[in-house]
Amino acid sequence: MTTQSYSEAITTCSEFFDYQNKIDNIFLVIEQNYGLKKHEFFFLMKLNEVGEVHLKDAIEKGYIKQNKSARAIKRLFEKKYILKNRLKSDERAVILRFNDDYKEEFNKIMQEVLFMLKDQ
Numbered sequence: 629m630t631t632q633s634y635s636e637a638i639t640t641c642s643e644f645f646d647y648q649n650k651i652d653n654i655f656l657v658i659e660q661n662y663g664l665k666k667h668e669f670f671f672l673m674k675l676n677e678v679g680e681v682h683l684k685d686a687i688e689k690g691y692i693k694q695n696k697s698a699r700a701i702k703r704l705f706e707k708k709y710i711l712k713n714r715l716k717s718d719e720r721a722v723i724l725r726f727n728d729d730y731k732e733e734f735n736k737i738m739q740e741v742l743f744m745l746k747d748q
Contacts, residue, residue, distance in 0.1 A: 654744050662737055663707070667692060668700045669737075672709055676734060680725040709734070733741070 655666040664672070675681060675690040683701070687694045692701075699725065704710045709730050715721040726734075 636715070654741055657744065658737065658741070661740075664737075665703075667696050668704055672698060672734060673738075674702065675710065675724060675726045676731075681724055683722040683724060686724065693745070 650712045658669050664671075671686070674686070674689075676687070681689075681691065683697065684691050687697060691727050701710070701712065701722075701731065705712055708727055711725045711727050713723045714722065735740075
């Protein structure tokens, strides 16, 4: 490895780690201020974007990991961020929707995230 490419690798890695630390800090602030874990917040962002989704599709599309889905969905439902319905044709199928009553609160969280991304 040449000295220049070695130096570039160090610079790139440093920038990556700085950005990763910024993201980790954002998730820490969200958890402290709003009680949302990283995977819950990410799922809310995706659900807000798409409006509604079948739980199975959310897992397949990577919105939420299967091993975290049951607890996360339960917590988000208890916090009233999401609404869930079962299909009459298949009681196993769960449809999740973002609760529009909490849209303003979620937008406040997103504004805080945008501020932290710019600020740090």
